[in-house]
Amino acid sequence: MNEGTSSDAAAGDARFQTIIEPFRIKSVEPIRFTTRAHREEALKDAGYNLFGLHSQDVLIDLLTDSGTGAMSAEQWAGIMRGDESYAGSPSFFRFEAAVKELTNFRHVIPTHQGRAAERILFSEACKPGDVVPNNTHFDTTRANVEHEQATALDLVIQEGREPATLHPFKGNMDVEALDRAIQEAGAARVPLVMVTVTNNSGGGQPVSMENLRAVRAVCDRHGVPLFLDACRFAENAWFIKQREPGYEHHTPKDIAREMFALADGATFSAKKDGLSNIGGFLAMNNDELAARCRANLILTEGFPTYGGLAGYDLEAIAVGLREVLNEDYLRYRVRSVEYLWDKVTGAGIPCVSPAGGHAVYLDAKALLAHIPPNEFPAQSLCIELYLSGGVRGVEIGSVMFGRTLGDGTEEPAAMELVRLAIPRRVYTQSHIDYVAEVVAAAGARAPSMRGYRIVEQGPWLRHFTARFEPL
Numbered sequence: 001m002n003e004g005t006s007s008d009a010a011a012g013d014a015r016f017q018t019i020i021e022p023f024r025i026k027s028v029e030p031i032r033f034t035t036r037a038h039r040e041e042a043l044k045d046a047g048y049n050l051f052g053l054h055s056q057d058v059l060i061d062l063l064t065d066s067g068t069g070a071m072s073a074e075q076w077a078g079i080m081r082g083d084e085s086y087a088g089s090p091s092f093f094r095f096e097a098a099v100k101e102l103t104n105f106r107h108v109i110p111t112h113q114g115r116a117a118e119r120i121l122f123s124e125a126c127k128p129g130d131v132v133p134n135n136t137h138f139d140t141t142r143a144n145v146e147h148e149q150a151t152a153l154d155l156v157i158q159e160g161r162e163p164a165t166l167h168p169f170k171g172n173m174d175v176e177a178l179d180r181a182i183q184e185a186g187a188a189r190v191p192l193v194m195v196t197v198t199n200n201s202g203g204g205q206p207v208s209m210e211n212l213r214a215v216r217a218v219c220d221r222h223g224v225p226l227f228l229d230a231c232r233f234a235e236n237a238w239f240i241k242q243r244e245p246g247y248e249h250h251t252p253k254d255i256a257r258e259m260f261a262l263a264d265g266a267t268f269s270a271k272k273d274g275l276s277n278i279g280g281f282l283a284m285n286n287d288e289l290a291a292r293c294r295a296n297l298i299l300t301e302g303f304p305t306y307g308g309l310a311g312y313d314l315e316a317i318a319v320g321l322r323e324v325l326n327e328d329y330l331r332y333r334v335r336s337v338e339y340l341w342d343k344v345t346g347a348g349i350p351c352v353s354p355a356g357g358h359a360v361y362l363d364a365k366a367l368l369a370h371i372p373p374n375e376f377p378a379q380s381l382c383i384e385l386y387l388s389g390g391v392r393g394v395e396i397g398s399v400m401f402g403r404t405l406g407d408g409t410e411e412p413a414a415m416e417l418v419r420l421a422i423p424r425r426v427y428t429q430s431h432i433d434y435v436a437e438v439v440a441a442a443g444a445r446a447p448s449m450r451g452y453r454i455v456e457q458g459p460w461l462r463h464f465t466a467r468f469e470p471l
């Protein structure tokens, strides 16, 4: 793939409408068909939590787009080049060069995945009583902020909280609310502002360059640093190219570089737009904070030239960071998600609109209005998709973002969504056609679906391990 350029053939040829996968398949993995009776048994054993399933009991796995992508021949070649020296491996320097070429940050700290970067950043930057604003915190980001006894504030624009409302940049931060929040908390209690691109928990929706600039201006006014949660920076850059006036002729790479140039640092999970199965980084310009973060890294992750990764992982990420900005890839990627969204909404299933960059989000609150939030409608829909068609999605609703209060009642989340995340370069059009059929059939059965109750849950990130019972 050419980095950051469009091929001059079919992709730009208006005579042909079909956007094809810009790759061919060299290696395949079988997927396993199971019966409904088998799936019922498997789900019961898993306490009705789809995270508890054996993945071999799943036919089409849309649980996450994280770490589930297919690597390219170039990435596998990089794996063979991986140098496993403990300190100063050339693989690290290739990784560092790829990250710097993209972000231009002075310090690049490799981590085993995104949440390790978050833990290190927040444990060094936050103190109890602090406030961290974000458009919408991802679950691990929120948990890492709260673990420091700080408050994670979600300040996405109002349109971003309304699944059916159309807006080209529904991931945008509410800039006035941000300004107010910093004034109310006092800048000294806001260690950093974070913007998540794209906004995963809010429907994979992009953030515009104009909004990033406005957030930057607020941060400058208050002297607060701005960090990107940059997991899906390339998909965000593609949306800017497609939707933001003035960017139509910019390359995704130039757009991404401009996004990073507006920030003081970033956390990154290479399992998304790093096109890799593991890895991440924490990058920043602040020398003093970076020194503390490196010391923290050594304590639990590893030496600063590998950060818990193998040399071959660093190679795969270095290649992935360049491949992900290829225009043919991004056109196919975003269109293939939109293709599922077209089919599902065409079948009358309410969804977060428009389609996100990496996933389609079904609106279970609208589809299952008879199931109240404290009976987890999105969990019920996830279960139905699995039982009827072997499709695994993930609940992004009151299981993930709600909580049980001291009196046993449930505090609900703002939305009840089922995310169908599309792994990168893995499934073909017929797999997606099948998923659309399964979703449409579940929609037809919606009135007969029932809620669930939680019978067991952990203190953090309860959705990963909670067990449920049908009501």
Ligand SMILES: Cc1ncc(COP(=O)(O)O)c(C=O)c1O
Pocket (backbone or CB within 6 Å): 066, 113, 114, 115, 116, 138, 140, 141, 196, 200, 201, 229, 231, 269, 270, 271, 279, 280
């Ligand atoms: C927006 C966002 N931030 C952070 C993370 C955490 O990354 P990781 O799973 O690599 O720890 C994710 C993972 O899905 C994410 O989507």
